[in-house]
Amino acid sequence: MKHKQLPNEYYELLEELQATDFVLLELTLYLDTHPNDIDAIKQFNEFAKLRKQLRKRYEKDYGPLLQYGLSYSSYPWNWNDTPWPWQV
């Protein structure tokens, strides 16, 4: 059974999502110790908004990122289709 090869855009989008997540992680750790840094908070919210958009784009084309209602499901129910994250 020929597997559907993922397009290049998939990897582009995934990397962008990973980079955004990393920036959010770093800013979260930074803000834990710098609660009054308004610029960092603005940047955090900016990236949080960007992350939401990226997630919507990703899930529209490639299925849910999270489960248990945290992501919408496409039709048919396909969260367990290949490729799995480590196969990508």
Next chain:
Amino acid sequence: MYTNRKYYEPYISPFDPCKPIRVKSYSTPPNLYLGFQPPGLEQFSPREALAAGTLWKVFYDPYEKNKEG
């Protein structure tokens, strides 16, 4: 020139069979030289940050191999 690499001279025993290493060095992380992180430090772009492992350029420490050996 200021560097994170520090040097020390180990004791060399007269019974040491191998060629003695007179000066040894170790690299120290940048956060040692920066107390409480000030706001507004220069940052990497998201993709660079993901590859560098830190968002702020000052903390980038690739643990370079010691050139002089």
